[in-house]
Amino acid sequence: MAHLDTCPLVHCRLVLKAATTSRPSTAMNLMSQVLKVLSRSENKRLFGKELEGSMPPQPVLTMIDHLMIHGCEVEGIMRKSPKQATVRLLKTQLDNGQVPDFHQFNAHVTASLLKEYLRSIPGQLLLSGNYHLWIEVCEEFNEARKMHLCKNLLKLLPQCHTVLLKSILRLLRKIASNEYITKMSINSLGVCIAPSLLENP
Known part of the structure; x- marks a missing residue:
């Protein structure tokens, strides 16, 4: 039954089926078994979970690494949308604890998946609770004061948020440096990625 851990819904169905043919005394164990299966599934889930600890999840860093190598000279990267069916498939795999081989897919798929992950972070990467401070x-207009305010806000980010933000900015800077190929300027990238980093709560 160990291999069923990767398919929690199948496991749940088997538990329910067994319960219908078992004696009533086994029913009291049913809920605890179902909850254990769902708990394992929840622990594997990547999307929609808060960033904890000092480092972002490894699959997310793998996505960024893939884009650093294969996405920084791709026209329209971060802007063009791939087939959503493919994105949904990879998202499901990641939420089941599997790490896809991103080399099998074009960079637009990985970029779309990365943006969707960023949007799913509770409270957003830049902390939407500070939305109005970011707007300020x-x-x-004063560049020196703007830099000072920005640094103060960045200091409020948890360590894991800071590490992931640095990786994202490093990727965007490399994409923008190839603007003559990617057709993606700093402003264009900002328009495409900002909604994934911060939203009005």
Whole structure:
């Protein structure tokens, strides 16, 4: 039965089927078995979970590494949408604890998956609770003060958020440096990625 851990819904169905043919005394164990299966599934889930600890999840770093190598000279990267069926398939695999071989897919798929992951982080990567403070930074005309305010807000980010943000910015900088190929300027990238980093709560 160990191999069923990767298919919690199948496991649940087997548990329910067994319960219908078992004596009533076994029914009291049913709920605990189902909850254990669902708990294992929840622990494997990647999307929609808070960032904890000092490092982002390894699959997310793998996505970024893949884009650093294969996505920084791709026209329209971070803007063009791939087939959503493929994105949904990979998302399901990641939520089941599997790490796909991203080399089998084009960079647009990985970029779309990365943006979807960022959107799924509870509270967003830049902390949507500070949304209005970020808006104040954007509206500040004095460059020195703007930099000061920005640094203060960045200090409020948990360590894991900071590490992931640095990786994202490093990727975006490399994409923008190849603007003549990617057709993606800093402004274009900002338009495409900002909604995944911060939203009005």
